[in-house]
Amino acid sequence: xxxxxxxxxxxxxxxxxxxxxxxxxxxxxxxxxxxxxxxxxxxxxxxxxxxxxxxxxxxxxxxxxxxxxxxxxxxxxxxxxxxxxxxxxxxxxxxxxxxxxxxxxxxxxxxxxxxxxxxxxxxxxxxxxxxxxxxxxxxxxxxxxxxxxxxxxxxxxxxxxxxxxxxxxxxxxxxxxxxxxxxxxxxxxxxxxxxxxxxxxxxxxxxxxxxx
Numbered sequence: 001x002x003x004x005x006x007x008x009x010x011x012x013x014x015x016x017x018x019x020x021x022x023x024x025x026x027x028x029x030x031x032x033x034x035x036x037x038x039x040x041x042x043x044x045x046x047x048x049x050x051x052x053x054x055x056x057x058x059x060x061x062x063x064x065x066x067x068x069x070x071x072x073x074x075x076x077x078x079x080x081x082x083x084x085x086x087x088x089x090x091x092x093x094x095x096x097x098x099x100x101x102x103x104x105x106x107x108x109x110x111x112x113x114x115x116x117x118x119x120x121x122x123x124x125x126x127x128x129x130x131x132x133x134x135x136x137x138x139x140x141x142x143x144x145x146x147x148x149x150x151x152x153x154x155x156x157x158x159x160x161x162x163x164x165x166x167x168x169x170x171x172x173x174x175x176x177x178x179x180x181x182x183x184x185x186x187x188x189x190x191x192x193x194x195x196x197x198x199x200x201x202x203x204x205x206x207x208x209x210x211x212x
Contacts, residue, residue, distance in 0.1 A: 019057075026053055039150060051146060054139025055170070062132035063174035069125030071182055081210055082190035084201045088211050133171075140167050 002009070023044075030052045031041040047053055080086040088094050102108070106117035116123070141161040148155050161167055185199070190207055194200040201209055 051139045051142030055136055055143050058132045058135040058139060059170050059174060062129060062136050063178045065125050065129035065132055066175060067178035067182060069122055069129055072122050072125060080186050082207050083186045083210060084189035084199060085186045086210050137162060140170060
């Protein structure tokens, strides 16, 4: 089981570990802010439903799903000479490797099912991005309402918060960093190598070679 699923197991454990760390440190940090503002603190369960936690969590998830979904789509048509992250420049250089075994149900069924399955990765990433975007909006709005009410100011509407500079600042600061990371991976794999990594070209491959 470990040999077959070690990558997903380790990634899940890292996700869980860092999420627990985020919950605990965010809980302590937010309660410290409330204490300094002479407001009542939250218990851990209440914090998990607070705008502070929901906004911070889905603000990041939103940017991750946007990054991966866009990367899946733009690498269909666009190429980068020499990058291990790009498909070959010429179609004849591509080789589709399919091991023996029955194809997925949707492929066997054909028609609309095969069409949807052929775009299912981008579709699911889009759904995850949209869902995370609206959860980020809901959390960010609740946090803004709490802050304004505590100051004795009128609470913003959700629609008004959607078009506020503060909400889009939260989004854009994460979106740009995600595409910086992808750009770095695409460009750095032209010149740099990591032995045995599927994200890298072979050590002896020339810089001009595209793909792995």
